[in-house]
Amino acid sequence: MRRTIQALAALSLISAAGAPAYAAEPVVIGLEIPLSPPGDPAAGQLIRRGADLAVQYVNTVMKGVLGGRPIAVDVEDTQGRDEAGVAGYRRLVSEDHAVGVTGFFHSSVNIAVNEVAKELGVATIGTQTSAADITAKHYEVAFRTHAIDPIRVAAFIDFARKKGFKRISVVAETTDYGIGIANEMTKQNEEKNAGLTLQQITFDHATTDLTPQLLQVQAFKPDLVINVGVGQPLDLMIDQAATLGLLPKTPMLVSYDAPVRPQYWQLHPKDGAGIYFVAYYSPSQQLSPLGQWFAKAYQAKYGEPPVYSALNGFGDVAILAQAVDQAKSTDPKAVVKALETGTFKSWAATSVTFPAASGPYWHNWSPPLLILEYTAPNQSWRDAPVIITHTGTAS
């Protein structure tokens, strides 16, 4: 699937009627998001909402880039599959001449695309991909604005300590994301001498019946189950764990922010309460002026406050637009250089930079990581108590 959001650019043109500079050809930013299964299409749609509003923001508030050229976002559906992601990236670069590509949600896709990106030289920004390898390979073109595995796992360990959990089952899908988290748990448990007894169970992402795995979990008698599924497996695990009686007896921590989506309570009206989950944004958090503009525009357009996927989709497109301005060029190499050396405004109160730091922190900016708990059925995630707030470091 391939669509160009030219309409928004055109709308911006209309709203800025009388500004002849906008007659210029739009600067294209690529958006690689999952819009169909086996990817996580709900996440893709949220990121796309953010990117759509970023186009509006850049073209109206920033008055375009490079002295008045509008931006447009070209969208490719990765389907959560590496090959679709790579093909989409190639199309965005060779046919649409994208100055940078962002929106990535599935780590495996981001990793596969980066292997091609290092040859083609057009920057990638991981919007919600957390596998360490995305930035740990230190590719010049690879950037990210999301919590990486070590930070996420450090938050899990902090959480376990705070709650006094000692026996933990990590049930992870066999993707770069799932395996990365599971291995990082083992590593940090040893390095930090955390004293956790871990059970690691991995499963194929295409598996529909997780009963055999969950029976093993039940036999292990854990204090906590960490659900490292993405999309359908995440929801199946909640459902099937509830059937076996694991939930609510044994608490479950969902490894990313899927439970903030409206469909969560439709899928788990009875079993959704008591779940802990990761979030990267809380309404109590201070937003930058960009973020405030976005929150207002998002509320007006969609009738609800934004969630993190949309915020970061917005932020990443805005960052690429600022990078083009700072580079004073649409040359991808100049944009990469600008991303590495520049300072950018995004939705968060703090500025975004991509330092050439060590390990997976290379070209990485991370939002704070929160762990929330649903304490009642149909609770809004905005009202869910924050159990811990973890800064964007692995310590």
Add this chain to the structure above:
Amino acid sequence: MIFTWQLFAQTVIAGVSIGVLYALMALGITFIYSIVRMINWAMGEFYMIGSYLQYLLVVYLFGPGLWYVALPLSALAVFLIGTVIEPILIKPMFGAAIERKDDYATVVTIALLLLLRNLATGLAGPYQRTPGSNLPTIMLGPLPQSGARFAAFVCGLAAIALFYLLLKKTWFGMALRAAAQSRLGVQTAGVDVLRLDQAAFGIGVALAGIAGALLAPVFFVFPTDGIVTTVKGFEIIVIGGLGSIPGALVGGILLGLVESLGAAFISSPYQNVYGFLLVLLILVIRPSGLFGERARLA
């Protein structure tokens, strides 16, 4: 991996229960093949249509308490859709102009698969949904089963049994079996074999629709929810034998057992691989499947 006898028993029951559901998914494929002599690659999409219809009927009309009223309506609707599609897309296969009937059926049903899947994404969006269920959790021996899954298990067994009786004990079933043995022979006996094809196609896709409707609250509803049906369905018909109903049941249960026991006690990430290993094993020792008829060579 942890091993206790109770865990083993629970895993076996889990394998059998998912196996019956797999068998239900495979039944339509094997039935259509046995009568119309074609592989319907779009079978998973009829499963998907059944799941969406069940979702719509339960959520907007009947409520979760009357899921069993929605079930036959969903199946009937899928049957009607099948009987409309068959004369348009499948019937031309038997015309003189089509020389390579298998190739025709493959291309047409794959095109249908893509059309239906994209149509569902366009109409319903890519999100997961569930019709929900009010049924309480039930103990199947030492294994708790969700009410919806247990209902699917029981209804699946009942559907397989009813379908078996229909084929064995009724005149219509006799005509279908006769067509399966010799299309020419049944035509000479005065049966309109093309009309029979239409009915068989409708019944076959309705079986997939029943599976989709029954499993909607268990595995959720989304545009590609039928992929599993297609993949598992073909594994099962290789194991059990093309065209055999007992073969579909035994093949489904064997597949469920192998996957569950393998995932629990050997290595979990290879859960889907164990099924394919079983398929390979069957192909080596009995290429026609456990209950399939060996081809007669002239």
